[in-house]
Amino acid sequence: MTQTGSAGKERRATIKDVAARAGVSPSAVSIALHDRPGVSASTKKRIMKAAEELGWRPNLAAASLSGHAVHTVGLAIARPARLLGLEPFYMEFISGIESVLSRRSCSLLLRVIEADEEIDVHREWWQGGRVNGSILVDLKVDDPRIPALAEIGLPAVVVGHPSLAGPFASVWTDDAAAIGEAVRYLAALGHRRIGRVSGPAELGHSVIRTEAFDRVTAELGIQGTTAVADFSPDQGGRACRSLLLAPERPTAIIFDNDIMAVAALGVADEFGLSVPGDLSLLAWDDSQLCQLTRPALSAMQHDVYSFGADVTRALFEVMQGDGHPSHATQSPSLVPRSSTGRAAN
Amino acid sequence: MTQTGSAGKERRATIKDVAARAGVSPSAVSIALHDRPGVSASTKKRIMKAAEELGWRPNLAAASLSGHAVHTVGLAIARPARLLGLEPFYMEFISGIESVLSRRSCSLLLRVIEADEEIDVHREWWQGGRVNGSILVDLKVDDPRIPALAEIGLPAVVVGHPSLAGPFASVWTDDAAAIGEAVRYLAALGHRRIGRVSGPAELGHSVIRTEAFDRVTAELGIQGTTAVADFSPDQGGRACRSLLLAPERPTAIIFDNDIMAVAALGVADEFGLSVPGDLSLLAWDDSQLCQLTRPALSAMQHDVYSFGADVTRALFEVMQGDGHPSHATQSPSLVPRSSTGRAAN
Numbered sequence: 001m002t003q004t005g006s007a008g009k010e011r012r013a014t015i016k017d018v019a020a021r022a023g024v025s026p027s028a029v030s031i032a033l034h035d036r037p038g039v040s041a042s043t044k045k046r047i048m049k050a051a052e053e054l055g056w057r058p059n060l061a062a063a064s065l066s067g068h069a070v071h072t073v074g075l076a077i078a079r080p081a082r083l084l085g086l087e088p089f090y091m092e093f094i095s096g097i098e099s100v101l102s103r104r105s106c107s108l109l110l111r112v113i114e115a116d117e118e119i120d121v122h123r124e125w126w127q128g129g130r131v132n133g134s135i136l137v138d139l140k141v142d143d144p145r146i147p148a149l150a151e152i153g154l155p156a157v158v159v160g161h162p163s164l165a166g167p168f169a170s171v172w173t174d175d176a177a178a179i180g181e182a183v184r185y186l187a188a189l190g191h192r193r194i195g196r197v198s199g200p201a202e203l204g205h206s207v208i209r210t211e212a213f214d215r216v217t218a219e220l221g222i223q224g225t226t227a228v229a230d231f232s233p234d235q236g237g238r239a240c241r242s243l244l245l246a247p248e249r250p251t252a253i254i255f256d257n258d259i260m261a262v263a264a265l266g267v268a269d270e271f272g273l274s275v276p277g278d279l280s281l282l283a284w285d286d287s288q289l290c291q292l293t294r295p296a297l298s299a300m301q302h303d304v305y306s307f308g309a310d311v312t313r314a315l316f317e318v319m320q321g322d323g324h325p326s327h328a329t330q331s332p333s334l335v336p337r338s339s340t341g342r343a344a345n
Numbered sequence: 346m347t348q349t350g351s352a353g354k355e356r357r358a359t360i361k362d363v364a365a366r367a368g369v370s371p372s373a374v375s376i377a378l379h380d381r382p383g384v385s386a387s388t389k390k391r392i393m394k395a396a397e398e399l400g401w402r403p404n405l406a407a408a409s410l411s412g413h414a415v416h417t418v419g420l421a422i423a424r425p426a427r428l429l430g431l432e433p434f435y436m437e438f439i440s441g442i443e444s445v446l447s448r449r450s451c452s453l454l455l456r457v458i459e460a461d462e463e464i465d466v467h468r469e470w471w472q473g474g475r476v477n478g479s480i481l482v483d484l485k486v487d488d489p490r491i492p493a494l495a496e497i498g499l500p501a502v503v504v505g506h507p508s509l510a511g512p513f514a515s516v517w518t519d520d521a522a523a524i525g526e527a528v529r530y531l532a533a534l535g536h537r538r539i540g541r542v543s544g545p546a547e548l549g550h551s552v553i554r555t556e557a558f559d560r561v562t563a564e565l566g567i568q569g570t571t572a573v574a575d576f577s578p579d580q581g582g583r584a585c586r587s588l589l590l591a592p593e594r595p596t597a598i599i600f601d602n603d604i605m606a607v608a609a610l611g612v613a614d615e616f617g618l619s620v621p622g623d624l625s626l627l628a629w630d631d632s633q634l635c636q637l638t639r640p641a642l643s644a645m646q647h648d649v650y651s652f653g654a655d656v657t658r659a660l661f662e663v664m665q666g667d668g669h670p671s672h673a674t675q676s677p678s679l680v681p682r683s684s685t686g687r688a689a690n
Contacts, residue, residue: 082444093430095428099457108455109417112443112447128375233633269639289634
């Protein structure tokens with residue numbers, strides 16, 4: 001390894017330097033270095049020669065592919081691919097991510113995976129120079145991703161409560177407070193038996209919501225029962241049926257997402273129960289779906305689009321080394337519509 | 346540029362060769378070349394020396410970042426980010442893409458953009474070695490992307506009719522035949538005035554559907570009126586209102602996606618029209634939304650998830666140089682549910 005020149009000693013050559021020396025544009029250099037069609041053989045030869053003379057090094061390749069830094073953010077989602085198409089949350093969340101990325105000419109690298117692949121995917125992306133940072137979602141309690149990805153130095157933001165995030169920055173919604181608001185509202189309408197259809201039990205936010213649900217119903221001295229589902233309308237409908245088949249059926253049910261609450265409208269219809277006359281239903285997220293059903297669904301509203309944008313801005317702060325931008329984003333708040341009403345006696 | 350050895354003369358050194366020479370794993374080489382934490386300074390020095398001695402060249406960097414080929418597929422969607430969260434089509438389509446990619450350990454590079462940026466995005470992705478090929482969606486008539494991206498040799502598959510695809514392979518649904526089926530079905534139920542709420546007029550598939558709609562209604566001697574919207578529930582509802590305010594209002598309306606038909610259920614409610622007693626509604630795509638509304642929506646059904654998977658398999662054939670895999674995928678077909686019925690007299 002020889003060093004030539006003096007001013008250049010401290011600075012490694014960039015694609016721009018190669019372009020200047022070869023008398024071509026930086027994008028021509030990028031094309032030549034990647035064997036893409038678009039430059040003549042003789043130009044390519046000149047570019048390769050300039051790269052060699054300047055000692056341009058491959059470890060700059062990823063950062064300089066197009067003559068400027070590559071900014072790509074990784075997101076791996078461990079949900080069945082078919083289910084994703086039905087989940088307004090993720091598309092709104094991704095739209096929010098994209099709203100920040102597109103303003104910065106950045107891209108999202110997206111993978112739908114099995115849960116146990118996720119560590120390998122992020123490791124490969126980061127160590128291979130394919131992402132500048134990642135967004136980690138659907139955290140479990142004691143999630144194995146946390147120690148594994150902290151060890152390799154991946155810049156990342158966790159979407160979830162700080163108790164789940166280990167050393168990573170996190171952006172979260174206060175789900176415990178929101179569950180409290182939901183239960184107190186239904187209790188104020190006279191409901192003494194409240195059901196809840198949750199997402200998968202192993203998810204960190206399911207655990208947080210279930211604990212808060214149990215605590216608040218106990219405080220108020222009312223009966224609270226949680227049935228576990230997986231966010232799909234099929235399982236959500238099934239969990240709803242199981243609650244309604246109990247000897248003392250609930251008069252109100254809270255759902256952990258919107259699509260399960262939409263499915264419950266059909267279940268109530270099957271059971272001949274009027275909503276909200278016989279049964280109150282309260283959705284979670286408040287995607288636009290809730291306003292399109294008849295009756296329109298009451299929901300715990302949060303702005304999922306802004307949440308995605310907020311998480312992405314926090315990730316840029318992490319990637320730029322600007323401290324530790326952890327914060328709670330706006331808490332979900334109650335939007336009463338036509339699917340909740342006074343308890344029947 | 347010196348060439349050493351003899352067997353190695355024709356073959357360029359790979360990361361594996363560098364790893365073997367330095368006595369480390371290929372992933373350690375990748376980490377070192379990208380300046381990621383995870384290898385000691387002395388190991389890194391040994392790796393850089395081995396790379397230099399083998400004449401390992403940067404133009405292999407993109408293809409060999411992790412010791413094997415990078416397979417990334419690009420998708421740029423020119424829709425407002427907020428709207429994407431409401432559109433079951435794209436999330437199901439992306440889920441279908443992911444179902445094929447994840448089986449091959451490949452990733453999707455996703456960008457939400459302004460329409461006029463798309464050529465630059467694909468050019469930058471391809472020439473910068475960040476994608477191996479792209480999926481092109483929402484084609485316009487005489488779409489400027491076609492000549493521009495053909496020129497740079499981007500491997501791509503067009504989602505749309507071959508008349509829109511220029512030299513690119515394309516995968517499409519036969520929208521003209523499907524519109525014909527929809528109109529004939531409603532005509533058979535006695536409808537003589539049929540409305541249609543379309544997507545943006547400049548999209549190639551809107552043009553194809555509108556031409557077919559006009560042709561078939563003329564053949565049958567019935568009145569056909571198209572109102573243009575943008576796939577959003579707001580504009581879909583507005584277009585639906587404009588059709589219902591006409592002196593001779595339609596007794597049936599066909600929609601170009603599901604979410605606009607869901608919004609129309611609310612508009613019918615506003616107007617005091619029963620569905621399907623006073624007004625029949627026919628959705629398009631048949632995402633699971635259609636089965637969750639009350640009444641459940643009749644729809645032109647196609648399997649958007651499989652469509653996404655099909656397009657992705659075609660792109661792999663293009664990227665591997667296996668000919669020209671253009672084909673029509675399964676045509677949308679009618680699924681009658683409770684939102685269509687005999688015309689009122």
